[in-house]
Amino acid sequence: MCTTPAVGAAPSARQAAIGLPAGVSAGIAVFDRQTGTFTEQRGARARFRSASVVKLLIALDYLWDRGPSYPIPDADRARLDVMLRSSDDGAASAFWDRNGGGAIVERMVTRLKLADTAPPPADRPGYWGYTALSAADTVRVYRYLLDEAPAPVRDYIMGNLRASTRCGTDGYDQSFGIAAVFDRPWAVKQGWSGFDSNGCTTDTPATGKQAPAARTAPADGVDLRRPALHTTGTVGAADRTIVAVFTLHAEGTPYGKAYSDLGKVVRRLNVPGGTPTPGGWFGTWGSGVRVRAQATTDSAVLTTLPAGVEVLAGCQKRGQTVTVPPYTNDWWAYLPKYGGYITNIYVSSPGDKLPGVPDC
Incomplete structure (x- = not known):
């Protein structure tokens, strides 16, 4: 024992x-x-x-x-x-x-x-x-x-x-x-x-x-x-x-x-041997936000996010322009933990691009 x-x-x-x-x-x-x-x-x-x-x-x-x-x-x-x-x-x-x-x-x-x-x-x-x-x-x-x-x-x-x-x-x-x-x-x-x-x-x-x-x-x-x-x-x-x-x-x-x-x-924990996944953490807004296979609204839906959850953005790139009044944005964040993209419109951050997140 x-x-x-x-x-x-x-x-x-x-x-x-x-x-x-x-x-x-x-x-x-x-x-x-x-x-x-x-x-x-x-x-x-x-x-x-x-x-x-x-x-x-x-x-x-x-x-x-x-x-x-x-x-x-x-x-x-x-x-x-x-x-x-x-x-x-x-x-x-x-x-x-x-x-x-x-x-x-x-x-x-x-x-x-x-x-x-x-x-x-x-x-x-x-x-x-x-x-x-x-x-x-x-x-x-x-x-x-x-x-x-x-x-x-x-x-x-x-x-x-x-x-x-x-x-x-x-x-x-x-x-x-x-x-x-x-x-x-x-x-x-x-x-x-x-x-x-x-x-x-x-x-x-x-x-x-x-x-x-x-x-x-x-x-x-x-x-x-x-x-x-x-x-x-x-x-x-x-x-x-x-x-x-x-x-x-x-x-x-x-x-x-x-x-x-x-x-x-x-x-915040001290976890020996653990490697935190790189990227920046950001809050999201909206309900039923879809994670998609590509940076387009017609690509496959991989999953949906819990409402208001924080996500880890690994990188970002331009994709399809999305409009959710009063916002319009063509930047999409890649979420490595989900293996897909969300439009930056649903990320709680000022500006079209996410600060400190590299381009894909």
Whole structure:
């Protein structure tokens, strides 16, 4: 069993340097596997509702006693794949119901010696997303997976997390946090709860989803009311650094703002081995802004942006002239994280060109 260095709660100058956007609460743990030390800790033992991060425990529990070759029936493999890659809620619910619900969490607490993790409240037994989880325990989960799990389990789960899709099957853009900030290699398992969907374009078929977060008061120190957005996973060659960032946002916060605020937190972290994707960060405005394959309105739509989200512009070039009264502009920004272009009209910046962004 892996042992984790002590997780301290005392404030430090580094914690203050991380900073948090107004209205955001966070639990943060960043662990450098090469040195065996934490490079960031802030509220690392604070308990959050896990949202879809609990799917790591659901998958590990399913695979725990399946023998040295870990044979997986085709139907279960399909469910596991879409649950881990596209955060499918219907798949998670199927395993949750079949394998004992909260007993899954209790088994994994014992197996991995998790300190802060607990099943959903007794009056919400089917709400697997209400499982209590901390950033520190999430680091423990990844350390077990990377350093002690049988190789077939490690390779299968991490392979799926490396193949994370841009959109979840419930229509949410899940490429925030780690995936938005760093160049590959990375692997992610994200979580979100309590937001309205922004209609992310996806080719992944949905198989169902869990009921949305109830607007209920905190239970046992776990806030079930405020919108939650979490990014967890590994960054760098050979999965050098484990990152776990859990956040809560003010009630009514739009998804795009929470997405952007989480990105600001992740960009401030000390993540050894991580390479931030180059470019300039800019806010956007408008709803359903399309990312296109080329700098024209008749080229293929790759996806749509969450309303008001910050984007990373890698370069810009002239393309088709677009008019959205009272604006007209023929400059388009290339978004490397989306692999396509948006008209600069929808980028919140003065002038037709974006300052500090090179031409493509």
